[in-house]
Amino acid sequence: MPQTQRLYPYNFSSGLHLRLADPYDPSDESHMFSWGRAATGGDDAESFDLRADREWKSLHVELEAHLSEEELGRLLPKGSALERETALVVSVRCPTTKYRHAVKLTPSAGGVWKGDLLLARRDLRSRVELQPRLIRTSTLPSAPEELASHVFAIVAEGRPVRLFLDDVDRPIRGTVRVMWEDFRSSTNEWKKRHHNDLYFLEISDEMPILWLNERHVSLRAVLHDKSRKGINAGLQELMNGWLAEVVWLQLFTSSVGAIHFEPEVDEVVAPLGWRRDVLKAFVAKMYPDLQDETAWLRKLAELWRSPDEVGDLTSRAATVVQTIVRSQQRFTASLRAVEES
Amino acid sequence: MSVYHLPVKTFDRLPDTMFAGAPFPDVEKLREPYSEEALTSEFQFDGELVQRIVDKGLDIYEDKNELDGWLAVRLHNAIRAPRRLAGDKRFWAWVAVEFAQKYVQMRFSDAGGQVHRWRYTGELLRNAVARLWWGAEMVRDGPSYDLVPVVFARVRTAQFALELKYSWFRPAAMAFARVVEGHDGGARLTDAEMKALSRKVNAYLSLTALEGFGIGMEGEAYDQAWWSSNVTYESLVEGKIEGPNDGHVDAGAVEQLTKWFRELAA
Structure with a gap:
């Protein structure tokens, strides 16, 4: 399957691998971190989930980066003084608090660098990304043309390791909470004004809430009916499918609209939390060839802003929604439920 | 005073009249105490001080950019929030609505006197007050x-x-x-x-x-004494x-x- 790749004008390696070990809180060494691999990491980065851990103040971890000696030989001239001419830096970034610092690791054995990272919780929110990079620290005026020669050139990079710190980065499963309310007595003026509606989707950075209108007693009766056959069972199947379709489409449009895109400077930043997960799920089905996150974010943002193409984008999204919701199967099931009554 | 925030679910309950400059005393009904562990340092918030600084800036400056530069320094100095808290748009929504409405309206209202909602409830560099604080934080040198x-x-x-x-x-x-x-x-x-x-x-x-x-x-010590201390209006x-x-x-x-x-x- 084709993938978007960045082409470097010199030998470059993406084979750098960063490992984190032995987490502890120096301000409370008795604190045991719940250091679980995150379900949200997906296939693009290693992730650790600290969301359930709300007690820590600082986090110390050991960092170890690896790059095979064979790769190193391809990136640097023979006889290079690794310590003098290069540096292994881990770029530590927290998008929410705009925290960006570098930690320099020390060369250990061949192709291995080690160091320590100390993070203060007061500086961070939502998530942190750690990206390892091997960079040149000096120019190489007489370098062969296939080798990077400028100072601070990135010669090797690894996939970022992500630490999820807060609940705003929720996995896609369980994205929407369902609540009942009589819209006539809602504190939300909009809902109150539209008190005959069946539902209202409240979208926020936290978990979106699907509000169902308790005023419609029959709606509740249908959606809560336990029978597997009959009119109610058929209606329930259809109603669930219909609501799910509407909700998913709204989540998608809200997520595309939240992509921060500056075409003038070619800057594109993914939305945080559930929105990013929603987009990933849709893109995998809409544009399976686009695997690089920056590429698909840019594509979505461009389509969204194009009067000619936004229609196609939403049509494709509606197709994906039907797949996610299994609309056809639901329709068949509803027919069967009614026929078997 | 206690630190509050406006929960995201309340953003829609901010009345349209507020974005046209009408006072909104009911913010007290929407705000909620900031109880999460973001307040890891001894952060103290002085809303009256923020309000006085905003008023003073509006008195001194007519030029909007000069006002921004003056206010940014002072708001950063007055709101000694850890980045964890300063990264929360709900906190800034509360500050903008309860203490800085005059500034938001003066600085960002259109010809019809209307301000976009996101100048109060938007992301960090869209919220009118957070933008100033973060601008100061991002380019200060010690x-x-x-x-x-x-x-x-x-x-x-x-x-x-x-x-x-x-x-x-x-x-x-x-x-x-x-x-x-x-x-x-x-x-x-x-x-x-x-x-x-x-x-x-x-x-x-x-x-x-x-x-x-x-x-x-890397590895610079955090100036805990500064971040947890108070500052006076006069200073x-x-x-x-x-x-x-x-x-x-x-x-x-x-x-x-x-x-x-x-x-x-x-």
Whole structure:
């Protein structure tokens, strides 16, 4: 399957691998971190989930980066003084608090660098990304043309390791909470004004809430009916499918609209939390060839802003929604439920 | 006073009249105490002080950019929030609605007197007050706020110096502001030149590690005493204002980046 790749004008390696070990809180060494691999990491980065851990103040971890000696030989001239001419830096970034610092690791054995990272919780929110990079620290005026020669050139990079710190980065499963309310007595003026509606989707950075209108007693009766056959069972199947379709489409449009895109400077930043997960799920089905996150974010943002193409984008999204919701199967099931009554 | 926030679910309950400048005393019914562990330091919030500073700034300045530069320094000094809290738009929504409505309306209302909702409830660099605080935080050099008014000299400068990924790296944000405003001794760039420079910087940074410029600056001690202390109104309007004694920038890194950006702008 084709993938978007960045082409470097010199030998470059993406084979750098960063490992984190032995987490502890120096301000409370008795604190045991719940250091679980995150379900949200997906296939693009290693992730650790600290969301359930709300007690820590600082986090110390050991960092170890690896790059095979064979790769190193391809990136640097023979006889290079690794310590003098290069540096292994881990770029530590927290998008929410705009925290960006570098930690320099020390060369250990061949192709291995080690160091320590100390993070203060007061500086961070939502998530942190750690990206390892091997960079040149000096120019190489007489370098062969296939080798990077400028100072601070990135010669090797690894996939970022992500630490999820807060609940705003929720996995896609369980994205929407369902609540009942009589819209006539809602504190939300909009809902109150539209008190005959069946539902209202409240979208926020936290978990979106699907509000169902308790005023419609029959709606509740249908959606809560336990029978597997009959009119109610058929209606329930259809109603669930219909609501799910509407909700998913709204989540998608809200997520595309939240992509921060500056075409003038070619800057594109993914939305945080559930929105990013929603987009990933849709893109995998809409544009399976686009695997690089920056590429698909840019594509979505461009389509969204194009009067000619936004229609196609939403049509494709509606197709994906039907797949996610299994609309056809639901329709068949509803027919069967009614026929078997 | 206690620290509050406006939960996201309340944003829709802010009345349209408020965005046209009408007072909104009912904010007390919407706000909720900030109870989460973001308040890891002994952060204290003085809403009255924020309000007085805003009023003073509005009294002194008619020029919006000058007002921004003046207020940014003072609001950063008055609101000594850890980044964890300052990264929460719900906190800033509360501050903007309850203490800074006059500024938001004066600074961002359109010809019809209307302000976009996101100037109160938007992301950090969209919220009118958070934008000022973060601008000061992102370009201060330890206790020195010297470059803050430069960043706010033009709306576009603030936008390009603060809103892109390289902006998170303090020396880069500072160098960018210096070059585009001509504070390096070179020519001040037009908006179009600024945009072109930003595009070039982004392109070059796909091959060059920004962090290379700051190697050796990690591990600086946090100025706990400053962050957990109070400040008076008088010291904010009369004396020399100093920020925390942390977040120092390697002068060599700023110089190197400034030189590089100037070359790219040529």
